[in-house]
Amino acid sequence: MANYDYYSEAGPSTSNQSEDGTQVFNLSKHEVLIFNGRNIRIDVERGVNSNNSSENTFKRKPSGIVRRTHFRRATLSHLLLLLSITAPLFSKVEATFPTNSPDGTVITRPAKLTQGCPAELFHLSRSFRHFPSMCRNHAPLAIVAYEGLHDAMEHCREQMRFQVWDCAIPGTVLNEPTLLRFGYRETAYLWAMSAAGAAWGVAQACAQGWLEECKCVTTPIPPPSEWEWAGCSYGVQYGVTTSRKLLTRSASAKSPLRRLEKHNLKAGRLAVKKTLISSCKCHGVSGSCQQRTCWKKTADLGSISRHLTEKYSRAKQVLNDFQKAKSSDLIYTEESPNSCSQLQYEVHQKRSLPRICNWRNETISRGSCATLCCGRGYSVSHEVVAYKCDCKFIWCCKLECNDCLQHRWVSTCNN
Numbered sequence: 001m002a003n004y005d006y007y008s009e010a011g012p013s014t015s016n017q018s019e020d021g022t023q024v025f026n027l028s029k030h031e032v033l034i035f036n037g038r039n040i041r042i043d044v045e046r047g048v049n050s051n052n053s054s055e056n057t058f059k060r061k062p063s064g065i066v067r068r069t070h071f072r073r074a075t076l077s078h079l080l081l082l083l084s085i086t087a088p089l090f091s092k093v094e095a096t097f098p099t100n101s102p103d104g105t106v107i108t109r110p111a112k113l114t115q116g117c118p119a120e121l122f123h124l125s126r127s128f129r130h131f132p133s134m135c136r137n138h139a140p141l142a143i144v145a146y147e148g149l150h151d152a153m154e155h156c157r158e159q160m161r162f163q164v165w166d167c168a169i170p171g172t173v174l175n176e177p178t179l180l181r182f183g184y185r186e187t188a189y190l191w192a193m194s195a196a197g198a199a200w201g202v203a204q205a206c207a208q209g210w211l212e213e214c215k216c217v218t219t220p221i222p223p224p225s226e227w228e229w230a231g232c233s234y235g236v237q238y239g240v241t242t243s244r245k246l247l248t249r250s251a252s253a254k255s256p257l258r259r260l261e262k263h264n265l266k267a268g269r270l271a272v273k274k275t276l277i278s279s280c281k282c283h284g285v286s287g288s289c290q291q292r293t294c295w296k297k298t299a300d301l302g303s304i305s306r307h308l309t310e311k312y313s314r315a316k317q318v319l320n321d322f323q324k325a326k327s328s329d330l331i332y333t334e335e336s337p338n339s340c341s342q343l344q345y346e347v348h349q350k351r352s353l354p355r356i357c358n359w360r361n362e363t364i365s366r367g368s369c370a371t372l373c374c375g376r377g378y379s380v381s382h383e384v385v386a387y388k389c390d391c392k393f394i395w396c397c398k399l400e401c402n403d404c405l406q407h408r409w410v411s412t413c414n415n
Helices: 076-096 130-137 139-159 185-208 233-247 256-274 301-313 342-348
Strands: 004-007 014-017 023-026 031-035 040-045 059-062 066-068 227-229 277-283 291-297 378-394 398-413
Touching (some): 130 233, 139 185, 139 233, 185 301, 233 256
Antiparallel strands (some): 014 023, 023 031, 040 066, 277 291
16 A cells, blocks of 8 residues: 555445555444455544545545554454455465365376276176275276276286286286186286286375375475475375275185285285385475475386286295295296197287287297297288487477388287
């Protein structure tokens, strides 16, 4: 406001606005409430003898003509008027402030979480009955776990691309592929990867603030100490719990195959915990890191899958005594059949995509067509792939690239 005050002698509760945006509310004949956008003040006129008090116009009076009172002198009617003025302002702030992000970051949930579960999840066998139930009650939670399963299968195929069995199963474990009927080393790896993928998918969604059940609670102003633990570590345990609930089948756990299954599911969930990485954020002037807030977060799914692949290579065969095996180890009860036997072909090689192999050097076994195709031969085809090349950064802020073509020969196993 300027060095003068506005007041009006109109009836109570009449409001006017000055050119600088100041709101003036007439409480009574000689009392006005002035609101300049931040501060509110009640002014009382000192014995002004005005002959035209009925005019509903602003009058300019020098400073000192009005007596400024404190809020403790205000009556109940003044406070009610104050609430009526400020209520819309608070409601506006509440509508725009991201309530699920204490640090002020706006969190946008992906549209896929609001579209409901895929139809496949409503038609699963009774072994996975928790998925349809969760879709009806907590659809976003079921969706992120389901996507975590598919991500795990992609990493499984990536890790096994040079092996005869390359994780090329139809769908996920929810489709109950034939491989799950056996106690092979590959079965153990498949269960562990699935459990880890579901837990990882939920934990990642928790860290992003996408799920109401496990919002990430952060501390914007850390207490006066060198460092503290905070952040989204809770989401990891929530993901592990959700994975156990969704993938533990309801069949009898007394059979050796079910006990084997539960053990390897637990090993997959433990892999998520064992690969956690510490992340810290500094607080201080100019990044001086006088204080730090640290938390545990999940590693990327590639790191988790590599950890489980190492467990797969050192998997232990057990007969009946499951207690001797560590919870983090993968275990199996049956030796895998010969890699090129008819059983191996029928059970493991039902695939929708052709198997790519290396035909240039048959003297090596890593990914060679002789090893991967099981003597069924392979075909070589020519492909032309377009890609971006010779990219240059143009100031500011543009990236220009040329379109290049790559000619390559691709060998695939015969069906």
